[in-house]
Amino acid sequence: MANSDRTTAATDWESRSGESRLRQVLEAGQFAVTAELEAPDSADPKDVFANAAKLGDVCDGINATDGSGANCHMSSVACCALMAQAGYEPVLQVSCRDRNRIAIQGDLLGATALGVRNVLCLTGDDVSAGDQPEARRVFDFDALQLLRTAEIMRDQGVLLSGRKLTTPPAYFLGAAANPFVPPRDLRHLRLAKKIEAGAQFIQTQYCFDVPVFEAFMRRARDMGLHGKVHLLVGVGPLRSERAAEFMRSRVPGVHIPDAIVERLAKTPRKSKREEGIRICVEIIEQVKQIEGVHGVHIMAYRQEETVPEIVERAGLLREKPKG
Amino acid sequence: MTTFAESKRMPGSEWLKDRPRLLEAVYQGSEAGLRLFYPVLRRVLPAGWTERVFVWSEEVSKGYLFNCQMCGQCILHSTGMTCPMNCPKNLRNGPCGGVRQNGNCEVIPDMPCVWVQAWQRDAQMERYGGEIQLLQRPVNRALQNSSAWLNLLEGVDAQGPPGWSAIELE
Numbered sequence: 001m002a003n004s005d006r007t008t009a010a011t012d013w014e015s016r017s018g019e020s021r022l023r024q025v026l027e028a029g030q031f032a033v034t035a036e037l038e039a040p041d042s043a044d045p046k047d048v049f050a051n052a053a054k055l056g057d058v059c060d061g062i063n064a065t066d067g068s069g070a071n072c073h074m075s076s077v078a079c080c081a082l083m084a085q086a087g088y089e090p091v092l093q094v095s096c097r098d099r100n101r102i103a104i105q106g107d108l109l110g111a112t113a114l115g116v117r118n119v120l121c122l123t124g125d126d127v128s129a130g131d132q133p134e135a136r137r138v139f140d141f142d143a144l145q146l147l148r149t150a151e152i153m154r155d156q157g158v159l160l161s162g163r164k165l166t167t168p169p170a171y172f173l174g175a176a177a178n179p180f181v182p183p184r185d186l187r188h189l190r191l192a193k194k195i196e197a198g199a200q201f202i203q204t205q206y207c208f209d210v211p212v213f214e215a216f217m218r219r220a221r222d223m224g225l226h227g228k229v230h231l232l233v234g235v236g237p238l239r240s241e242r243a244a245e246f247m248r249s250r251v252p253g254v255h256i257p258d259a260i261v262e263r264l265a266k267t268p269r270k271s272k273r274e275e276g277i278r279i280c281v282e283i284i285e286q287v288k289q290i291e292g293v294h295g296v297h298i299m300a301y302r303q304e305e306t307v308p309e310i311v312e313r314a315g316l317l318r319e320k321p322k323g
Numbered sequence: 324m325t326t327f328a329e330s331k332r333m334p335g336s337e338w339l340k341d342r343p344r345l346l347e348a349v350y351q352g353s354e355a356g357l358r359l360f361y362p363v364l365r366r367v368l369p370a371g372w373t374e375r376v377f378v379w380s381e382e383v384s385k386g387y388l389f390n391c392q393m394c395g396q397c398i399l400h401s402t403g404m405t406c407p408m409n410c411p412k413n414l415r416n417g418p419c420g421g422v423r424q425n426g427n428c429e430v431i432p433d434m435p436c437v438w439v440q441a442w443q444r445d446a447q448m449e450r451y452g453g454e455i456q457l458l459q460r461p462v463n464r465a466l467q468n469s470s471a472w473l474n475l476l477e478g479v480d481a482q483g484p485p486g487w488s489a490i491e492l493e
Contacts, residue, residue, distance in 0.1 A: 144416035162485030178420030252421035
């Protein structure tokens, strides 16, 4: 690499090192849209660019999963770095399942150096959910300890060991919430604890049961949590009743009411896909009305090409600031 | 050390686990007792034997009562008198998002979620109830298999990692 190239690379970094655009959108009070990138089973960056291109025009942030469902894909740090390079706004998902505290803190610094400005801290699905269940589970941190550690690195400018960072990472910190699994009537307490540990935004698990979500939000509002965090509701289109059955029985933490499965089963085969999109749009329209909801997070697993249509039909399309 | 499946079969232990108010009283009493007798024990017992006695009694008593995993930094009174190290993900700050609709564990389908039980029991507790909302620092893995009682009395587990402790002191 020639010297001039190195200078260019450094300047590129400077231009990318600004604030999180997702944060700007949320703090401006706009209804945010994020979506989940399908992390490729490939070593070719073109596959990341192709998948991100399906989402980029309609999203304020694109999540790169960290071995979702305990299946191995291209790493979230790499997916995010490639997206940042191409001008997208990546959200780095960090799970506690595969790496100990030394590796995770190193990744937080590295990802920031590569232009990542949003971090989502997760516990992670267990290894038994994936296709390599014989792997060792790590879980050195839990999601809250990870959140607080990431916050300490940013705000105190030190590693967990107390060692000083010359340039602390600047990121917008997020966490997950799942209001749809037991103990449902206490899930808002976990949300409160995550906010205390440093969460600035929340992306929830798939919402297919709006009444359950409404009850959760009511309890959260009673604690005043809606004013302390930006909450994005997880949504996604279901391809068929078989896909729904698979998700609710095999994917940890996904709850789909029988009514939705039956509605898809009754739909003629040719229009099932369309019906899945319609259900997704209906759910967005309903959760949008709930006080304390600041956006949606669309997880269209293996049908990312439907995301622009969903965003448009839900009336969420707006001029995105050019990055 | 007993595994979960084994001690689950131990007569009476499941009944006792669902008596968090009794257990927290025992906990409070034994902490006071330990603080009182520890200086005597240390003087009477030959060098190295205090730790041996402590580890052995914790393995037996807490093993029976809580399926203790000997993490060496006990926070039972802040987790509904339910040992969080029985969670296959070792979570110390509440349940993950994988809890099954019947309230059982994502990883071990026929085991009730440790944290669903912990939250229910914490709500019944009088002395330490509500402490479940405290943010628990990362586990010190170097203390595995040591005596949590001794670590408490000697102040070994009083402080977390330096970066973390700075926050706690604020």
